Amino acid sequence: MDISAYMSQLGAQARSASRIIARANTQTKNAALQAIHDAMVAHRSKIIAANTCDVDAGRANDLDPALLDRLQLNDERFDGMLEGLRQVIALPDPIGEMTDFTYRPSGIQLGKMRVPLGVIGIIYESRPNVTLEAASLCLKSGNAAILRGGSEALHSNQAIAMAISAGLVNAGLPASVVQVVETTDRAAVGALITDSEHVDVIVPRGGKGLIERITREARVPVIKHLDGNCHVFIDRDADQAKAGRIALNAKTHRYGVCNAMETLLIDAPIAAKLLPALADAFNSKGVELRGCEKTCAILPTILAATEADWFTEYLAPVLAIKVVNDLSEAIDHINHYGSHHTDVIVTEHYSRGRRFLAEVDSSSVMINASTRFADGFEYGLGAEIGISTDKIHARGPVGLEGLTSQKWIVFGDGQIRQ
Amino acid sequence: MDISAYMSQLGAQARSASRIIARANTQTKNAALQAIHDAMVAHRSKIIAANTCDVDAGRANDLDPALLDRLQLNDERFDGMLEGLRQVIALPDPIGEMTDFTYRPSGIQLGKMRVPLGVIGIIYESRPNVTLEAASLCLKSGNAAILRGGSEALHSNQAIAMAISAGLVNAGLPASVVQVVETTDRAAVGALITDSEHVDVIVPRGGKGLIERITREARVPVIKHLDGNCHVFIDRDADQAKAGRIALNAKTHRYGVCNAMETLLIDAPIAAKLLPALADAFNSKGVELRGCEKTCAILPTILAATEADWFTEYLAPVLAIKVVNDLSEAIDHINHYGSHHTDVIVTEHYSRGRRFLAEVDSSSVMINASTRFADGFEYGLGAEIGISTDKIHARGPVGLEGLTSQKWIVFGDGQIRQ
Structure with missing residues (x-):
């Protein structure tokens, strides 16, 4: 497998899907989230089976007990994922908000419009529920997502990805709005974090080692979470x-x-x-x-x-x-x-x-x-994609708004610069 | 000269000065800007003489005529610099703004406070007026600045830096709130853009080549401006x-x-x-x-x-x-x-x-x-440190607000998490 060509293709597909999801209205995005919810319910036993396969392999490979625990999707955690998804459906759509309009002396009327970031790459470790959480937050905020989970959760993530694709397609959106990287080759991470043509921001979720490596090697802006002292x-x-x-x-x-x-x-x-x-x-x-x-x-x-x-x-x-x-x-x-x-x-x-x-x-x-x-739920962000220890862009718990940007809007009547 | 030790010392001084300027109130910051204004007026002939020396050297070195033109500080441009400084004094202080306070179900009261970014590194090419412009915007927004201008403008920048230092000290602030890098060694840029311990954000101003190089090599977040097609x-x-x-x-x-x-x-x-x-x-x-x-x-x-x-x-x-x-x-x-x-x-x-x-x-x-x-002055930002073509943090013209961040504030009465 040519990892670089594969990742570049994912990137191009994500960029193209990002144009479609960026202009999808709230109703369409919520319908897609509901369809993903329903597909998760329909595929439940398949997903649990895939997860059991990952957990068994992890146990056979002497995976650290804490990681093994985080990897496991029991019934309670599965229900928690579904509940989280319903909460994201209930959140207000941040996209399209127009604020701060004022007239300038030139006669133009200037304000801001909230827009998606575009394509978001998420790199995370063993917890497979991040796949659904990250996908739903990116989708609701009008972004396309490329998700790269840990190799130990590959089967779980692929099973969840199938449910997500089914839901997207069911709602009339391209499956490439959310893509899960299907290789465990670490070169895929390197390709993702340097693809500034197709990827607008990287959100790493995991240990300090992972985040430091990504920050060091990335050519795409990173919303990073280092330690909490x-x-x-x-x-x-x-x-x-x-x-x-x-x-x-x-x-x-x-x-x-x-x-x-x-x-x-x-x-x-x-x-x-x-x-x-x-x-x-x-x-x-x-x-x-x-x-x-x-x-x-x-x-x-x-x-x-x-x-x-x-x-x-x-x-x-x-x-x-x-x-x-x-x-x-x-x-x-x-x-x-x-x-x-x-x-x-x-x-x-x-x-x-x-x-x-x-x-x-x-x-x-x-x-x-x-x-x-200090937590996305306690702060009322609904869900959080992470907690940023950066100062630029988003600081602290990052919810839907942290996955958006604002562009300037100018309304004129033919004004020109003198 | 040990460039790495020198830059690290500038960084440490900037970090320490950033704590002081961050808590300076509006009156102190405006007094410092006014003192810098007065020092610029007092040093006017010295600054123009230093600039003439740079322009002569540029001419002798066959500097590109467009660069030579941008390098030159004639009377009109000097007056423009002073006028720009007075405009920054007149701008509202963005720091300390508290917004969006609401009660959460837990009883905590949650909101946001606007704060400086900390230490800002500015890397720019021949125009010496950027030295004063960048310094005044960073100071007004409560940040410490490390400025690295082009080698062809070294004397002009050092002369302006002396006026800035005089003004800061006059207003009771440390001179290290604004530091101008005093070496033309390119290794200084490399040291600045990788010093994530002391520098919070880099703003490059210059040609596409400069900006691409900085983006490629930086380990500190960059607010960058590539092309305008x-x-x-x-x-x-x-x-x-x-x-x-x-x-x-x-x-x-x-x-x-x-x-x-x-x-x-x-x-x-x-x-x-x-x-x-x-x-x-x-x-x-x-x-x-x-x-x-x-x-x-x-x-x-x-x-x-x-x-x-x-x-x-x-x-x-x-x-x-x-x-x-x-x-x-x-x-x-x-x-x-x-x-x-x-x-x-x-x-x-x-x-x-x-x-x-x-x-x-x-x-x-x-x-x-x-x-x-699409311009900071036309948008009423007062002045702009640059125009960002990034999507995260600041997009389009970046004024004072783009040099700030928001932190979360929680007011409680002893609440604990259940």
Whole structure:
């Protein structure tokens, strides 16, 4: 198989399909999503069988148990996929929105129209439900998609792709609106991320290694999500009940997620009073604590944190704790060691809260709420294609709007430039 | 000189200055811009002398006359720079705008805050006025800037940089908010565009060769401007007086600009009637015409266009003309051969105008107005750092807002995720 020719053909087909899906109206796009939903239901046993085949192969190949778990499509997860699809149908269509029209001194009337990006390449690892999720978000936002899942999920992804194609065709749209790459050759990824003629943006979903490789090699813009090294800072004027509740939730609600707290910062004047109770609460959840020198002076039984700890996204029941002298030190620590994902201040002090909001350089900045709220569903985006740690284009959870762009519209009556 | 160490030091200084300028209020930023203005006035003769030195050297080195012209800072251009600076002072400050606040079912209140991008690297060619323009736009939008001008303008840029530094320091801001790279070694560009630790976005301004090289080698997101292959389509229901006026203005108002028309598309039913008069008008301006087969049948004296003509941005008094069968063929031609910059339909037909707006995939799409309006000043952006032909982040003219991003803000009362 000539991978380069194959990928270039997928690209050309996607570009051509993108013109058609870009001008499809909301009714047509929703009808296609509903037809995909119905095809998923009709093909359910076939898809589950294909998935079982992937899971068996994964087990035989000693796939990491966490990956094996993510690969598996049980009944509950299948129902979750269908529910997600229905939610995307219910979301408002972002395309065609016209805003900000004003008359300019020349007499032209200027505004903006929201339009699809064009062709979106999604590269992801083992979870096969991403195939349906990504396809439905791209379709609803008027984009064509090229999906490249992990080799360990190939049969599952192909079975889901068949249902998607059936739905698209059923609704009178070309099957090439959503194409799943049918080779596990890694050269296909290289071809996709450098095909700037046919691909407008790449969204990688997976581990840091995958994303770093793609960012390094891509010639197409990438909406990337690196790590989530999130902080909670408990200010001296925090409501201590809120502080305890938020810190515990941010760390222990789920460990393996990017919006979990990884470092707790605590204001010096309240550290001695607050830390023992907090440590007890974390201990009772089995969280390992690693503290700065001042923290260890208050909690002598815990481990000492090293410089590396402040940079680390544990994704595990481990928490670094640092006592800071004041708000300034907290902000500096977060901006230096953090990953600009989600950071929280717990305080009742108006001016310090306001300063934290303005100066912390993260995609989500919160006062008196858990980091765990940084999520497409919690933010009402309906679904998310990813969480961007980039600053340009889309920051934080990326929903339908992140898959669109705005073009300028000019209405005139024959105006010319003088 | 160790270029890599030097650039990394500039980067670190910029990153640190970016934290300070990001939290500077509007008054401080405007005071700094005014102080830079006053320093420019005070250093005027020194800057002009430095420029004369560059121009003399350019002449001695047989610099291309067009580049030599762009390099020159005469009195009129110097006054233009000062006027531009005063306009930037008068622009509203985009930073801190908070929008879209709503309560979510969890009780958190969610919205967005407009924030600077951080550190912006600008790489440009001979025009020294870009130094001041880019510096003032970055400063007003709360960003630190690293500016790398062409080697032929080094003395001019350094003299302007001294005025900028003097102004910044005078207003109590660090001089490193705006740094001009003081080496002409091309390795400095390579270091700048790969320093993703210190630089958030690169804006290249210059020829296609420069921009393609930067896009290829950058590891930092690039807001790029490639070519402007703009079209005017005259629909069968065009007002013919408007059509003639717009076509002539779009081509002949200025030739060497990216928003000039390069191909005229004309609807078949009106081609025979309209083309002779249009050809006369273009001939009288000295514009060379190149036509498709049908055009040449109507205008037998003109050259035949080749396939390459449809892709070409002439930036010169040359115009390609094609007769199309209908709106669909016009849209397909524009989307295939165009550069997605600015395209116009001249029509009085409601539905065809509406379809053109929706389906032409360009950063500016216009009805009954000249392509020449696609410009930061005409759009009221005050000034532009460039015109983006990208689809992500900023599309079309990029003003202050294009140098900003939005972060999510969450206000809570102690909410945790259930």
